[in-house]
Amino acid sequence: MLNKRTINKYTNPSSDNYRSKLDRNYTVMTITVIGFFIGFGLCIGFYSYTLINIFELSKFMVLFGIVGFLIPLRFYNKWFHFIKYEMIIFNVMGVAPFLTGLFLFLNFTFVSNSYTHYYKIEKIYFEGESSFKSMGVVLENNFFSGERKIVELTDVSPNDLVEKKFLKLTISEGIFGYDVIKEKILIK
Incomplete structure (x- = not known):
């Protein structure tokens, strides 16, 4: 049977070095x-x-x-x-x-071997549903047709594409060998 002294012994330890077990x-x-x-x-x-x-x-x-x-x-x-x-x-x-x-x-x-090219925009295309349409471009000689990160333009309005006919693209080689898009802008 537990008396008051036994209960107090477990709830209030007498040792000053006692610390409750910490979960690190x-x-x-x-x-x-x-x-x-x-x-x-x-x-x-x-x-x-x-x-x-x-x-x-x-x-x-x-x-x-x-x-x-x-x-x-x-x-x-x-x-x-x-x-x-x-x-x-x-x-x-x-x-x-x-x-x-x-x-x-x-x-x-950490990049090296940066090169800049100017590509003529031949055609504009839209794909997707009405709630989420992505706009892309077809570059001259069908360059980068498989790279959606290059040909899809998310921050450009279609009116800008009518005025600007070239895509300036700066690509660098990363330290681990994967190419990095440093600059992608539309120019006249």
Whole structure:
């Protein structure tokens, strides 16, 4: 039977060194969520400027997730006090998106071999439903016909395309070998 003294012993410990057990995983999981949103934001921001398709980008995300799994569980347990499931969440939601976003950011930031070309716009096309139509251009000699990131124009009105007949395109080679669109403007 528990008396008042026994209950008090467990609720108010007499030792000054006593601390309640801290769950250190909250901090690491908070960092994981922050890394997820930063990485996802970088991926969204720099994907539209990098000439890489979504399949290759997803391969990089899987690769960076696997890199996190190469570190043995005992190190995660020692450094972060993780169990196996927390390690999986940390790598899939934190490491993989953050490193993929960092990859795209570095590829965009450190570039070389920039070249500028002027392409004549031969035709304008619209595709999509009435609620979401995308406008694109067909360039001379059908250049970049497969690259939707180049030929689709989202921030230009159709009236500008009537006046301006050339597309000035500056493309640079990124540090990881993927081309980056540095400038895309319409000129007369």
